[in-house]
Amino acid sequence: MRYLPLSADDRSDMLARVGVDHIDKLFADIPRDKLLDKVLPLPLSKGELEVERMLSKMAARNKAASSGPFFVGAGAYKHHVPATVDHLIQRSEFLTSYTPYQPEIAQGTLQYLFEFQTQVAALTGMDVANASMYDGSTGTGEAVLMAHRITKRNKAVLSGGLHPHYGDVVRTLSEMSNAEVVTLKPDLRAKEDLIAAIDDQTSCVVVQSPDVFGTLRDLKPIADACHAKGALLIAVFTEVVSLGLVTSPGEQGADIVVGEGQSIGNALNFGGPYVGLFATKTQYVRNMPGRLCGETVDAEGKRGFVLTLSTREQHIRREKATSNICTNSGLCTLAFTIHMTLLGEKGLRSLAEVNHANAVMLADKLAKLPHVEVVNEQFFNEISIRLKGDATKIVDRLAHHGIMAGVPAARLFPDQGLDDVLIIANTEVNTDEDRDALVAALKEAM
Amino acid sequence: MLNRQGRPTTPANDATAVHKTFTGNRALQQIEPLIFEIGSTDQTGVDIDAPAPHHKKLGGLERKNPIGLPGLSEPETMRHYVRLSQKNYGIDSGLFPLGSCTMKHNPRLNEKMARLPGFSDVHPLQPQSTVQGALELMDTLAHWLVTLTGMDAVAMSPKAGAHGELCGLMAIKAAIIARGEEATRKVVLVPDSAHGTNPATAALIHFEVRSVPVREDGTVDPKVVAELAGPDTAAIMLTNPNTCGLFEKDVVAIADAVHKAGGYFYADGANFNAIVGKARPGDLGVDAMHINLHKTFSTPHGGGGPGSGPVVLSERLAPFAPVPFIRKTEEGLQLVEDEAEATKHGAHPFGRMTAFHGQMGMYVRALSYMLSHGADGLKQASEDAVLNANYVRAGLADLMSLPFGNKPCMHEVLFDDTWLKDTGVSTLDFAKAMIDEGYHPMTMYFPLVVHGAMLIEPTESESRASLDLFIATLRDLAIAAKRGDTERFTGAPYHAPMRRLDETRAARSPVLKWTPPLPILEAAE
Numbered sequence: 001m002r003y004l005p006l007s008a009d010d011r012s013d014m015l016a017r018v019g020v021d022h023i024d025k026l027f028a029d030i031p032r033d034k035l036l037d038k039v040l041p042l043p044l045s046k047g048e049l050e051v052e053r054m055l056s057k058m059a060a061r062n063k064a065a066s067s068g069p070f071f072v073g074a075g076a077y078k079h080h081v082p083a084t085v086d087h088l089i090q091r092s093e094f095l096t097s098y099t100p101y102q103p104e105i106a107q108g109t110l111q112y113l114f115e116f117q118t119q120v121a122a123l124t125g126m127d128v129a130n131a132s133m134y135d136g137s138t139g140t141g142e143a144v145l146m147a148h149r150i151t152k153r154n155k156a157v158l159s160g161g162l163h164p165h166y167g168d169v170v171r172t173l174s175e176m177s178n179a180e181v182v183t184l185k186p187d188l189r190a191k192e193d194l195i196a197a198i199d200d201q202t203s204c205v206v207v208q209s210p211d212v213f214g215t216l217r218d219l220k221p222i223a224d225a226c227h228a229k230g231a232l233l234i235a236v237f238t239e240v241v242s243l244g245l246v247t248s249p250g251e252q253g254a255d256i257v258v259g260e261g262q263s264i265g266n267a268l269n270f271g272g273p274y275v276g277l278f279a280t281k282t283q284y285v286r287n288m289p290g291r292l293c294g295e296t297v298d299a300e301g302k303r304g305f306v307l308t309l310s311t312r313e314q315h316i317r318r319e320k321a322t323s324n325i326c327t328n329s330g331l332c333t334l335a336f337t338i339h340m341t342l343l344g345e346k347g348l349r350s351l352a353e354v355n356h357a358n359a360v361m362l363a364d365k366l367a368k369l370p371h372v373e374v375v376n377e378q379f380f381n382e383i384s385i386r387l388k389g390d391a392t393k394i395v396d397r398l399a400h401h402g403i404m405a406g407v408p409a410a411r412l413f414p415d416q417g418l419d420d421v422l423i424i425a426n427t428e429v430n431t432d433e434d435r436d437a438l439v440a441a442l443k444e445a446m
Numbered sequence: 447m448l449n450r451q452g453r454p455t456t457p458a459n460d461a462t463a464v465h466k467t468f469t470g471n472r473a474l475q476q477i478e479p480l481i482f483e484i485g486s487t488d489q490t491g492v493d494i495d496a497p498a499p500h501h502k503k504l505g506g507l508e509r510k511n512p513i514g515l516p517g518l519s520e521p522e523t524m525r526h527y528v529r530l531s532q533k534n535y536g537i538d539s540g541l542f543p544l545g546s547c548t549m550k551h552n553p554r555l556n557e558k559m560a561r562l563p564g565f566s567d568v569h570p571l572q573p574q575s576t577v578q579g580a581l582e583l584m585d586t587l588a589h590w591l592v593t594l595t596g597m598d599a600v601a602m603s604p605k606a607g608a609h610g611e612l613c614g615l616m617a618i619k620a621a622i623i624a625r626g627e628e629a630t631r632k633v634v635l636v637p638d639s640a641h642g643t644n645p646a647t648a649a650l651i652h653f654e655v656r657s658v659p660v661r662e663d664g665t666v667d668p669k670v671v672a673e674l675a676g677p678d679t680a681a682i683m684l685t686n687p688n689t690c691g692l693f694e695k696d697v698v699a700i701a702d703a704v705h706k707a708g709g710y711f712y713a714d715g716a717n718f719n720a721i722v723g724k725a726r727p728g729d730l731g732v733d734a735m736h737i738n739l740h741k742t743f744s745t746p747h748g749g750g751g752p753g754s755g756p757v758v759l760s761e762r763l764a765p766f767a768p769v770p771f772i773r774k775t776e777e778g779l780q781l782v783e784d785e786a787e788a789t790k791h792g793a794h795p796f797g798r799m800t801a802f803h804g805q806m807g808m809y810v811r812a813l814s815y816m817l818s819h820g821a822d823g824l825k826q827a828s829e830d831a832v833l834n835a836n837y838v839r840a841g842l843a844d845l846m847s848l849p850f851g852n853k854p855c856m857h858e859v860l861f862d863d864t865w866l867k868d869t870g871v872s873t874l875d876f877a878k879a880m881i882d883e884g885y886h887p888m889t890m891y892f893p894l895v896v897h898g899a900m901l902i903e904p905t906e907s908e909s910r911a912s913l914d915l916f917i918a919t920l921r922d923l924a925i926a927a928k929r930g931d932t933e934r935f936t937g938a939p940y941h942a943p944m945r946r947l948d949e950t951r952a953a954r955s956p957v958l959k960w961t962p963p964l965p966i967l968e969a970a971e
Binding site: 001002003004005006010011013014015017018019020023025026027028029030031034035036039040041042043044045046048050051052054055056057058059060061062063064065066067070072074075076078082084086087088089090091092093094095096097098099100102103104105106107108109111112114115117118119121122123128129131132134135136137138145163165166168169171172173175176177178216218243244245246247248251260267268269270271272273275285291292293294295296297298299300302304305306308309310311313314315316317318319320321323324325326327328329330331332333334338340341342343344345346347348350351353354356357358360361363376377378379380395396399404407411412414415428 | 478480481482485486487488489490491492494495496497498500501502503504505506507508509510511512513514515516517518520523524526527528530531532533534535536537538539542544547549551552553555557558559560561562563564565566567568569570571572573575576577578579580582583586590593594605606607608609611612616619641642643645646647648649650651652655692693694695697698721723724725726729730746747748749750751752753754768769783784786787796797798799800801802803804805806807808810813814816817818819820821822823825826827829830832833834836837839840841854856877878881886887892906907908909910912937939942943944945946947948949951952953956957958959960
């Protein structure tokens with residue numbers, strides 16, 4: 001087997017050195033009747049070529065986003081990632097290193113984490129960001145728990161514009177930890193009255209902007225209302241590129257900002273791995289979950305970086321930790337940081353503008369179609385339309401013709417009367433031809 | 447000595463003297479500033495065409511203030527991150543014996559496969575008819591996982607080991623709620639040797655943690671478990687092989703004791719890599735176990751993630767698995783994504799762990815690893831991992847101290863610091879001296895049940911020659927420590943990119959992001 005360096009001779013010599021005559025003597029603590037006496041009924045080892053054939057065959061049964069006009073979003077977005085990013089994250093020293101617990105030989109990881117934290121804090125308009133969470137949804141769950149710890153209350157209010165998977169993660173976690181959740185109805189037109197839902201038991205309000213239907217939300221009034229009642233505002237985003245063009249949640253008064261960073265540096269990957277961004281105010285840092293990287297000096301006074309404030313974490317605090325989390329999204333974080341470094345402020349703004357412009361052009365074209373209504377008044381790169389007929393069926397029909405039209409709202413909100421709603425994302429990868437093809441196909445399908 | 451061109455072929459006499467360089471660089475080791483110190487907000491490494499003319503539809507929410515994000519051109523970016531990478535130690539750099547973390551070889555075929563556009567460039571919410579291959583891959587991996595573990599079902603979506611623990615305990619809690627016993631069954635038994643994530647996970651969903659002391663031989667005593675377990679017991683969380691590198695030989699009796707009390711057996715599968723193909727957790731009474739695909743099945747650790755932690759479940763817990771899950775239908779594979787739909791198929795999911803369907807990129811890599819090894823190769827890998835650890839044990843047992851005696855271990859060998867007593871050298875110092883010798887240190891000070899723990903896991907990826915050199919190096923170091931060559935240790939590392947870092951200072955006044963330096967005049971005040 002190509003990955004195993006020991007030869008048969010090595011094995012017998014080594015067993016002799018260890019002082020046993022058979023490998024199973026080293027497994028003697030496994031109860032004899034539980035030790036497997038034959039190989040399990042699974043295929044036997046294969047060469048690289050054969051494995052490549054098998055997996056390529058599976059891959060070929062999937063339709064890749066870049067193979068045609070592609071408008072699927074709702075929490076994950078198709079963007080162009082510069083070739084440099086994927087090359088760099090495959091450097092052995094990044095790819096095959098561990099969590100930087102030995103900082104003297106992990107400054108590469110630590111320094112990019114410090115850069116990442118600084119970038120995320122700047123983007124979100126917050127004081128401090130952690131070294132990432134698994135993804136936006138689990139980060140949102142952790143943010144709610146953090147708000148409960150800070151406010152010593154345990155009721156969360158979730159906007160009806162929050163991605164329902166994110167809502168489900170919060171509800172699952174809350175149900176299991178005896179916390180209360182109030183979820184507002186799916187809010188297609190951003191008309192919900194979140195402020196009315198805040199009472200003196202409310203620990204936090206969770207609002208997504210752009211929301212799951214694409215509408216940009218004004219967070220300032222909600223932040224003010226939260227603060228007046230002693231609650232925190234948790235601002236969520238699933239499209240981080242929007243922060244290049246939209247006022248940051250921090251400037252709008254958010255206390256915790258959490259979101260999905262996949263759009264920068266990371267592929268769609270059928271849903272994971274992604275990278276959760278998590279930022280807050282300085283006064284809450286010791287209540288924060290997740291790893292933090294901090295600056296220090298070495299024995300010669302040279303600047304360096306270490307993981308810090310680990311007294312919040314499970315390996316030190318065990319059952320008293322702020323979270324059970326024991327990983328970040330390491331390599332996805334690196335991909336984010338490198339892509340963001342390539343973009344810089346100038347590039348990010350341009351990217352965001354192109355995204356917005358493309359979405360505006362598509363919205364204008366769609367609005368001219370009979371039987372189509374664009375529901376959003378203000379949006380970034382994603383819109384929702386009401387159309388004539390069942391959006392799921394139309395999406396399936398268009399997929400058959402090579403066009404990925406978007407996400408039927410009913411897939412995310414089944415049985416909520418949204419069968420005729422389609423969520424359409426539009427990024428820099430979409431061309432005029434793509435948009436024309438979508439509009440023509442929708443027209444024909446209705 | 448000069449060659450025929452008159453070029454010296456031997457170093458000059460004073461070549462060993464250390465000269466401080468003008469730059470602070472040391473050949474391949476270059477001082478590298480932060481991007482904030484070398485980039486500028488006007489610089490960019492991507493060329494993006496100007497957008498077509500359009501009316502903005504941002505409401506009043508357009509950003510007005512600068513963000514403060516520096517950019518670098520492409521060559522500058524490349525050099526910056528390559529230089530950073532050169533300050534890191536990876537598995538490909540050398541032996542990485544980090545106990546409990548399983549730093550085995552990461553085959554590059556897996557990276558190549560994960561990047562096939564059919565896997566990397568598909569969206570989680572595309573019509574299911576367009577992702578049948580992705581569902582097939584998940585289903586195939588699930589089949590391998592349940593077969594290797596002898597369990598009934600697997601929840602694929604947890605994003606990492608600790609997330610898997612959470613998923614497993616939630617399934618247990620859901621089962622207890624279904625039995626109507628949530629008011630009484632609140633205790634989770636956790637041995638002292640457990641990973642910190644175990645008690646942290648239990649506490650996260652409001653279970654009470656009750657510690658189980660480890661007996662003198664480093665394992666858990668079923669009699670103690672029987673005494674501690676009762677009508678209040680929800681579960682035990684047991685790592686097997688445990689963090690002392692030992693197989694819990696009374697695991698069946700422990701499982702029986704917990705089951706008899708009406709509780710469930712959660713196994714922390716962090717060390718499953720020692721027994722793949724040798725024993726099946728399902729045969730040992732396990733009800734739920736997470737599998738770290740990034741340990742046992744070689745998906746790269748990536749400097750701290752991403753991981754992936756599918757949870758295998760027994761028949762009793764399978765109905766409570768979270769959404770999404772895959773079911774086979776006549777039209778093909780169906781991903782069941784919401785609870786109402788799941789209920790139609792007889793399931794009682796406790797909820798959802800994460801958006802979408804889990805760590806697809808990691809699934810591809812893990813399956814690529816499994817297909818390469820096959821059932822035979824996976825068994826061989828477990829045997830080699832265990833053999834290598836024992837070989838290290840045999841090579842060091844006379845110099846270093848084994849807290850539970852010199853007897854066979856599993857895939858990792860645990861030493862304590864008794865042998866360093868009165869040398870003035872601590873476990874930490876010893877670890878830092880290993881860095882100077884070109885090794886990544888072992889896991890230090892974990893598990894907590896022995897003093898100054900040194901947990902060494904060489905993995906199956908090491909050749910005999912590599913192990914011989916490693917053993918010889920550790921022997922040299924051990925002898926030096928005992929001989930009183932203290933400074934070699936207490937000041938180490940001397941040759942790493944950085945000397946020892948001040949962690950206390952970092953925690954006392956945390957600096958968690960870069961801030962622009964004050965203007966000179968202001969700073970002078």
